[in-house]
Amino acid sequence: MEEIKIPKEYFINIEGLREGVNEFKYTTDGLYLEIGELQKGIEIQLKVTKIVKRLIVKGKIIFSLELECARCLEKYIIKFTEGISSVFLPNNPSGIKSEEETEDPDVNFYTGKTISLVQLIRDIILLAIPIKPLCSVSCKGICPVCGKNLNEADCGCPRE
Ligand SMILES: [Zn+2]
Ligand SMILES: [Zn+2]
Structure with missing residues (x-):
């Protein structure tokens, strides 16, 4: 099996950061994340604040998912803008963590010298997938008798 290379955009090169605020904005491939619903292209907007060895990462992840409506079973594409917020600290070699940290x-x-955002971004996208996706809150669903999509037209089947 061919391994998919992780795009470099998923990593923060710590040595390349200046003290204070560093801003990044880019579009990258979502293929590596292996989320079936995810559409091509994820926009990542980050503000990475470096304070000595502490990195505060804040920003937005903009992506689109193709979902199947739980009522009418039609596929639809919906755009999400989710916040990303995380603090990265150097691994304490003693293994003892402060209360705030734990x-x-x-x-x-x-x-090391790089921070991977793969897990963080993957979790954000997975959490955005609704348990019961709806193409619209007013979706009429399908007729239980004839199976017609009632958003397109009423089928005329009797209802109780
Ligand atoms: Zn629907
Ligand atoms: Zn019907």
């Missing part, structure tokens, strides 16, 4: 779910740890 209790805050947004805190992550890094080793």
Whole structure:
């Protein structure tokens, strides 16, 4: 099996950052994430604030998903804009973490000179997938008798 190369956009090169705010905006491929519903092209807008070894990552992930409506079973594409917010701290070699670090779910740890955003972005996209997708809140669904999509026209089947 051929391995899909992770696009470089998923990594933050720590050495390339200046102290203070660093802004990034780019579009990358979502193929690597292997999420079937995900459409081509993810827009990533990041503000990475570097304070010595602490990195505060905030921004937006803009992507589109192709979902199947739970009522009418039609496929539809919907655009999402989800926030990304995380703090990266260097891995403490002693393994002892402060209370703030262990209790805050947004805190992550890094080793080396690059930070991978793959897991973070993947989780954000997976969390955005609704359990019961609807093409529209007013979707009429399909007729249980003849199976016609009632958004297109009424089929005239008797209803109780
Ligand atoms: Zn529908
Ligand atoms: Zn019908």
